[in-house]
Amino acid sequence: MIPFLSLQNTNKPYHDDLIRIFAEKLEKGWFILGQELTEFENRFASYCETNFCLGVANGLDALTIILKAYKYPPQSEIIVPANTYIATILAVINAGLKPVLVEPLLDTYLIDSNQLEQAITKKTKAILLTHLYGKCCEMTAIQAVATKYQLQIFEDAAQAHGATYLGIKAGNLGDAAGFSFYPSKNLGALGDGGAITCNDESLAHEYRQLRNYGSSQKYVFDEIGLNSRLDEIQAAFLSLKLQYLDSENVYRQKIARNYLEQINNPSIVLPPSNSIDKDVWHLFVIRTEKRDKLRTYLAQQGIGTDIHYPVPPHKQKALSEFNHLCFPITEKIHQEVLSIPLNPTLQEVEIEYIIEKINYFNG
Numbered sequence: 001m002i003p004f005l006s007l008q009n010t011n012k013p014y015h016d017d018l019i020r021i022f023a024e025k026l027e028k029g030w031f032i033l034g035q036e037l038t039e040f041e042n043r044f045a046s047y048c049e050t051n052f053c054l055g056v057a058n059g060l061d062a063l064t065i066i067l068k069a070y071k072y073p074p075q076s077e078i079i080v081p082a083n084t085y086i087a088t089i090l091a092v093i094n095a096g097l098k099p100v101l102v103e104p105l106l107d108t109y110l111i112d113s114n115q116l117e118q119a120i121t122k123k124t125k126a127i128l129l130t131h132l133y134g135k136c137c138e139m140t141a142i143q144a145v146a147t148k149y150q151l152q153i154f155e156d157a158a159q160a161h162g163a164t165y166l167g168i169k170a171g172n173l174g175d176a177a178g179f180s181f182y183p184s185k186n187l188g189a190l191g192d193g194g195a196i197t198c199n200d201e202s203l204a205h206e207y208r209q210l211r212n213y214g215s216s217q218k219y220v221f222d223e224i225g226l227n228s229r230l231d232e233i234q235a236a237f238l239s240l241k242l243q244y245l246d247s248e249n250v251y252r253q254k255i256a257r258n259y260l261e262q263i264n265n266p267s268i269v270l271p272p273s274n275s276i277d278k279d280v281w282h283l284f285v286i287r288t289e290k291r292d293k294l295r296t297y298l299a300q301q302g303i304g305t306d307i308h309y310p311v312p313p314h315k316q317k318a319l320s321e322f323n324h325l326c327f328p329i330t331e332k333i334h335q336e337v338l339s340i341p342l343n344p345t346l347q348e349v350e351i352e353y354i355i356e357k358i359n360y361f362n363g
């Protein structure tokens with residue numbers, strides 16, 4: 001049996017170090033807003049080549065805090081991809097703003113930069129992009145639109161730790177970026193975690209305050225903030241795992257290259273292969289009209305898969321005010337995509353087996 005993802009296996013190479021770190025932190029007895037957090041923030045800022053990084057409780061909070069800091073008038077419009085994990089859209093709503101959904105391109109699954117202008121109104125303040133599956137959006141075209149209409153660009157980089165666009169790291173491609181360290185992400189904690197990256201010092205100050213109750217110094221509250229902090233133990237785990245992120249991403253790229261070169265089933269559409277070593281392959285997503293049949297068949301062959309995602313955000317009950325909208329490309333993607341195993345613990349024989357079984361599928 002090849003599981004879609006086993007977090008036990010993912011963390012196995014770091015087992016002894018993780019235990020040692022836990023024991024040290026337990027002994028030290030300082031759990032929130034301390035030296036480990038500062039250290040991780042410095043390391044992750046340096047990794048993303050940004051001036052600042054602020055640890056927060058999770059990816060959703062990172063995006064929410066990014067938006068709150070700007071103090072846009074209530075119900076200002078933020079452009080978001082229709083094809084994204086729901087958190088991108090929830091962050092906009094949580095910040096008291098209005099998400100405006102834009103269709104993706106079918107061949108990249110990323111927001112279609114040609115459809116941005118028609119979504120812009122007088123109330124539009126920013127574009128919040130998702131580098132979905134670990135591939136950066138078409139930043140050149142998006143930056144041109146943002147400049148023309150004086151909009152901020154924010155990145156949902158929750159699936160893109162280490163991805164680059166024209167040599168620039170995800171997290172440094174806009175005004176601010178939100179990361180998630182949910183355990184299954186390319187850089188994953190042993191619990192929840194998140195971070196914001198940015199280059200502007202006053203913005204970083206605002207983010208630091210918002211994540212800690214709006215507090216500027218102990219027991220002084222300048223505004224209404226959140227309780228959203230990355231704790232010392234998770235920060236220490238993340239500092240350890242960050243050292244291995246690049247080599248794990250390179251291994252992900254190698255698996256992706258194998259899949260792209262060797263899967264040749266005519267009923268299956270493969271993901272874009274134009275920037276294999278710039279993308280970080282958080283997920284390897286294939287597409288077929290026979291998705292459910294393929295999923296059942298692979299399960300029978302002992303291969304675990306997942307769907308990212310089965311129901312689009314605008315069709316969720318939680319977002320009922322969007323249910324009447326029609327995004328045919330987004331809907332088609334949600335009906336046809338299937339994620340096959342791609343993670344740093346996958347063995348060569350397993351990769352070969354997966355390729356063989358997918359090529360043999362006769363839907």
Ligand SMILES: *Cc1c(COP(=O)(O)O)cnc(C)c1O
Nearest residue numbers: 058059060085087088158180182
């Ligand atoms: C995981 C994820 C998030 C949310 O991160 P959490 O840490 O679970 O809050 C947001 N956006 C995308 C695209 C994600 O994949």
